[in-house]
Amino acid sequence: MSFIRPEAQLVLARWREAILGVLVTMLGLYWTTIPGLLQWVGVAVALAGALLAFTGLQRARFRTGAGGAGVVSVDESEISYFGPFNGGSMSVRELSMLSLDPRSKPPVWVLSQPGQADLYIPVNAEGSDLLFDAFAALPGIRTDHLLAALNNGADDVVVIWAKRPTALH
Numbered sequence: 001m002s003f004i005r006p007e008a009q010l011v012l013a014r015w016r017e018a019i020l021g022v023l024v025t026m027l028g029l030y031w032t033t034i035p036g037l038l039q040w041v042g043v044a045v046a047l048a049g050a051l052l053a054f055t056g057l058q059r060a061r062f063r064t065g066a067g068g069a070g071v072v073s074v075d076e077s078e079i080s081y082f083g084p085f086n087g088g089s090m091s092v093r094e095l096s097m098l099s100l101d102p103r104s105k106p107p108v109w110v111l112s113q114p115g116q117a118d119l120y121i122p123v124n125a126e127g128s129d130l131l132f133d134a135f136a137a138l139p140g141i142r143t144d145h146l147l148a149a150l151n152n153g154a155d156d157v158v159v160i161w162a163k164r165p166t167a168l169h
Helices: 006-014 016-031 037-062 128-136 143-151
Strands: 071-075 078-082 087-091 097-101 108-112 119-122 158-162
Touching: 006 016, 016 037, 037 128, 037 143, 071 128, 078 119, 087 119, 119 128, 128 143, 143 158
Parallel strands: none
Antiparallel strands: 071 078, 078 087, 097 108, 097 158, 108 119
């Protein structure tokens, strides 16, 4: 028997890293009030907690829920999607473009790779929160642009990231 309502559990699960980061920061700040070596350890713990809170805020903004169609798996920079009607896998290193198509219900991530058909992954697919780390590994990606496109409700396809063409000379 749980003493927390299911809706509250979902909110806590979404914001878990941010909450943990705030608690760690508070602990570190408390330790800075104690003179001696613990004061310096407290500074390091507070900085680490602030970093954890920042990344937790980004991850919480990326999570849009679960229960969508299909399952996402990320293993050694290989993104796999197993859906009821389609699926596939792509290497993060080989991606040429990442975009968000908000016109479909639910919105879908569109992963493009040369020589392969585009891979469409619903934003609420089971395990889609794993995509944040995979997308963050793309060279030159702006996570603030990614989060803004996901949360601002665009009307048309938004290109989040595209690989720069390599110069031949």
